[in-house]
Amino acid sequence: MVKNRFRLTAWKRPSGKICRASDAPGAGPLREKPGASAEFALARRLQSQGHGKDQKGLKGPDMDNSLLISLSHQIAAYRSMDVIANNIANVSTPAFRREEPSFQEYLAHVPPAEGQSGTQTLSFVQDSGVVRDMSEGRLETTGAPFDMAIHGKGYFVVQTPTGERYTRNGHFGLDASGQIVTSNGDAVQGDGGAIAITPDDGEVHIAQDGTVSGANGQIGRIRVVDFADPRALTKEGASLYAAAGQSPVTADSFALQSGMLETSNVEPVIEISHMIEVMRAYQATATLTQTQEDLMRQAIDKLGAMPN
Numbered sequence: 001m002v003k004n005r006f007r008l009t010a011w012k013r014p015s016g017k018i019c020r021a022s023d024a025p026g027a028g029p030l031r032e033k034p035g036a037s038a039e040f041a042l043a044r045r046l047q048s049q050g051h052g053k054d055q056k057g058l059k060g061p062d063m064d065n066s067l068l069i070s071l072s073h074q075i076a077a078y079r080s081m082d083v084i085a086n087n088i089a090n091v092s093t094p095a096f097r098r099e100e101p102s103f104q105e106y107l108a109h110v111p112p113a114e115g116q117s118g119t120q121t122l123s124f125v126q127d128s129g130v131v132r133d134m135s136e137g138r139l140e141t142t143g144a145p146f147d148m149a150i151h152g153k154g155y156f157v158v159q160t161p162t163g164e165r166y167t168r169n170g171h172f173g174l175d176a177s178g179q180i181v182t183s184n185g186d187a188v189q190g191d192g193g194a195i196a197i198t199p200d201d202g203e204v205h206i207a208q209d210g211t212v213s214g215a216n217g218q219i220g221r222i223r224v225v226d227f228a229d230p231r232a233l234t235k236e237g238a239s240l241y242a243a244a245g246q247s248p249v250t251a252d253s254f255a256l257q258s259g260m261l262e263t264s265n266v267e268p269v270i271e272i273s274h275m276i277e278v279m280r281a282y283q284a285t286a287t288l289t290q291t292q293e294d295l296m297r298q299a300i301d302k303l304g305a306m307p308n
Contacts, residue, residue, distance in 0.1 A: 065110070065122050070289045072124040076103055077282035079127050084275045087266045095137060095149075095168035095239060096264035098271075099130040132231055137263040145204060146172040146180055149260040154224040154251030157189040158182055160240065164189070166225065166248070169239035171261055180212075184238055190220035206258040226251040 083101045090096040106126040109119050139149045148170035150156070155166035165186070172188055175181045178197045180188040187194040190212070197204055201214025210222035225248035227233060233241035 066292050067289060069122060069124060070285050070292070072106075072126070073285045074282060074289075076101075076125040076127060077278050077285065080278045081275065081282075083130055084271050084278065087271050088268060088275075091264050091266045091268050091271075093169070093239065093264050094171055095262040096266065097132045097134060098264070098266045099132050102128045102131050104128045133265060134230055135265050137265040139257055139260045140263055141260050143259055144171075144173075145259065146174065146206075147259055147261050148172060148206060148222070149257040149262040150224060150254050151257055152251075152254035153230075154226050154254040155230075155241070155248075157223045157225055157248070158186040158240070159189055159194065160186045165236065165240040165242060166233065167239045167241065168262060182238075189223045191223055192220060195220040195222070206256060208255040208257070210256050222256060224251040224254055224256070225249060226253075 080101050083099050087098045104126040106124040108122045108124060110122060112118060112120055136151070139151060148156070150168055150170065155168055156170060158165050158167060167182070169182070171183055172180050173183070174197055175185060180195045180197065182188065189195075190210075195212055197212075197214070197219065201216060201219060204212060204214050204219070206212050206222065210224055212219045212222060227243070227246045227248060229246065232244050232246060234244040236242055
C-alpha cells in the first residue's frame with residue numbers, strides 16, 4: 001500500500017490505505033464494507049453526463065472535471081473524519097479496535113476536450129470501507145471478580161436473541177439467576193452452554209484456560225473461539241461481532257486474565273494528529289475548488305464584456 005500526503009490525483013494519508021481500481025474487468029474494491037458512496041456515484045454520473053449530447057444530437061459542454069475530482073477528495077476527507085471521530089469516541093470502550101478508512105483511486109477514461117488529443121484519464125477517490133487494527137490493547141486490573149481479559153487470540157461467545165455473537169469485551173457480571181452475562185444481559189457461553197453460579201459455590205476462581213471453579217469443584221469452562229480471518233467479522237454494536245459466514249474454532253493460544261479488562265487500542269494523540277492532517281487536506285481541496293470557480297467567473301465576465 002502506498003502511504004503519502006494528500007495530492008490532487010489521489011487521497012493518501014498515514015491513517016488510511018489506498019489501492020488502484022479501474023474500468024478494467026475484475027477490478028474491485030477492498031474487502032470490508034465495499035462499494036462507493038452515494039455522493040461518489042453522483043459525481044461519476046455528473047462526469048459521464050457532461051460528455052453526452054443535447055436533444056438536437058450535438059455534443060454538450062464538458063463538465064468541469066477538476067471540480068468533480070475535488071468533490072471526490074472532499075468526500076474522502078469527510079469519511080476519514082467520521083472514522084477518526086468514532087475512534088476517539090470509543091477510546092474508553094473495552095477491547096475496542098481502532099479503524100482506518102480505505103480508499104481506491106478510480107480511473108475514468110473520457111473523450112478529449114477541445115485542444116486535447118487522445119483519451120484522457122481522470123483520477124477520482126473512491127471510498128471502499130474501513131480496516132480494523134487487530135493489535136491487542138493494554139490489560140488493566142479492575143478487581144471485579146467476573147471481569148475477564150483475553151491475552152492472545154480469541155473471542156468470548158455470548159448468546160443473543162439473534163444467535164451466537166462474539167466479543168473481546170470481558171466486562172461481565174451475574175444476573176438474577178446467577179448466570180454470567182454481559183452488560184446487556186446476554187449469557188456468556190461455556191463449553192456446555194450458559195454458566196450459572198449458585199450461592200453454594202462460594203468464592204469463584206477463573207483459571208487462565210477459562211475453567212470456572214468454586215467451593216464444590218469445577219462449575220464450567222468459558223468458551224473462547226477464534227476465526228481464520230478476524231477482520232472479516234461484522235460489527236453489530238455493543239462490542240459484538242457476527243461470524244459473517246465463518247465457522248468458529250476453539251482458540252488454543254490465549255490466556256484468560258481474571259479481574260482485568262483489555263483496553264481500547266486507540267491512541268488519542270495519534271488520532272488527533274490524523275484529524276488535523278485531514279482538516280488541512282480538506283481545506284487545501286476547498287481552496288483549490290474556490291480558485292477554480294473564481295477563474296471560471298473571471299472568464300465569463302471577460303467574455304461577457306467583449307463587443308459582439
